[in-house]
Amino acid sequence: MTQDGPTMSEGAVHRGRAASSGQPKSDTRAAGSGEASVVERRDEILEIAATLFAERGYRATSIRDIAERAGMKAGSLYYHITSKEALFVEIHDKALDAAAARVRAVIAGCRSPWERLEAACVEMLEIQLNPESLTLPIMNNFRSVPDEVKDALIRKRDEFERIFRDIIAALPLPSAIDRTIYRILLLRLLNTADEWYREGRLTRPEIAAQIVGIFRHEAG
């Protein structure tokens, strides 16, 4: 892609209920009335799209694919979304926020720096390898994303990675090790786990322990 994607012009003025707009009137409509509420429907679409983006990548996932999985026709999707790009950006931001929250939560209960690193690694593997929710492996492969959007995505990702910068800053590493490279390498492994992970033999915590084992060096 890089230069041929649609150009993401201005903000949406759709008739439908695209992205951010606060609740429509007061439509959260408690789950009493039998069927899924309006808000849930949109979240459902976000999850479906997230799963497909994660499985096949942005470019290889078509609007029609998403629509079909959501049980509707392609055109109908545009009642809920502004554009494919906007959909991706929204998912990406939500996924990173959720991931950040989860990682922050697990490291909060850790005393030593190495404990924190290992807990963060375990949690990252869970996040990347469990296609359960909206916390999905889509924080790389920026090549498949139009240029203008790319900047926003990278900014959000950098924000997320600051968590690891802090964890690593607290590690008692030998002075010969460059902490920036250290962080880049570690995050690359964690973020692309779904590409190199092979089911079987070792469990996820065991693999996380292997990673930390390799990255563990005490100053001396």
Place this chain on the structure above:
Amino acid sequence: MTQDGPTMSEGAVHRGRAASSGQPKSDTRAAGSGEASVVERRDEILEIAATLFAERGYRATSIRDIAERAGMKAGSLYYHITSKEALFVEIHDKALDAAAARVRAVIAGCRSPWERLEAACVEMLEIQLNPESLTLPIMNNFRSVPDEVKDALIRKRDEFERIFRDIIAALPLPSAIDRTIYRILLLRLLNTADEWYREGRLTRPEIAAQIVGIFRHEAG
């Protein structure tokens, strides 16, 4: 992609001079006659395609992109190639062969196991980060490749990675470290270097040294 790509039916019976076929008559035509020889023309196309595939990925690179860079129209490309898939497979195989040769060459002159590992890492970074030749970063991102082709690509890649299996087998690692995970992680970093590498500050050999520094653990 995964299931929608073209289906790579049978072997080519083109009129042109697609893939493997030995030389056409005796057409290597020494470089005396002023212009590029026929064989060189085809290699030129392979290099152009390799560069584009590396830059944008398989799916995001169109036949028309390649043709334009080669100074011709899309249809004309099919005089030289059988299909986009076959073109990719050929490039991929050639790239891996070239990379294997280069890595084998540099580790041949090394005594100690750790020396060998560092030399291999330096060379891999050079290969991945120098878009000079046909030795290009396309040994990952298999998601963007049709299923049937994927198997062949993976087989070839596994063959390449055996070099690293041997290097790692000779390392005096602590018994707690799993050499399979160790190899997978290291190769993932080296193979995706073009995605995480940022120009400036550290040179490539310095980065390679950092990587080896992190992965270096003596048994004890």
Place this chain on the structure above:
DNA sequence: TCAAATCTAACAAGTGTTTGATAGATAAGC
């Protein structure tokens, strides 16, 4: 003259997106 290499033009299929029509539910007026 002959073959190699390229062009033009089309194909069928797929892309993101828009438009106008329409069921089904909800609310308002009488």
Place this chain on the structure above:
DNA sequence: GCTTATCTATCAAACACTTGTTAGATTTGA
């Protein structure tokens, strides 16, 4: 309570465009 009117969510159909690929005509050079 019954009939309107409004609104929500969907569909069908088209749009303009890109994709890989093929066929036949045409140029180029020896």
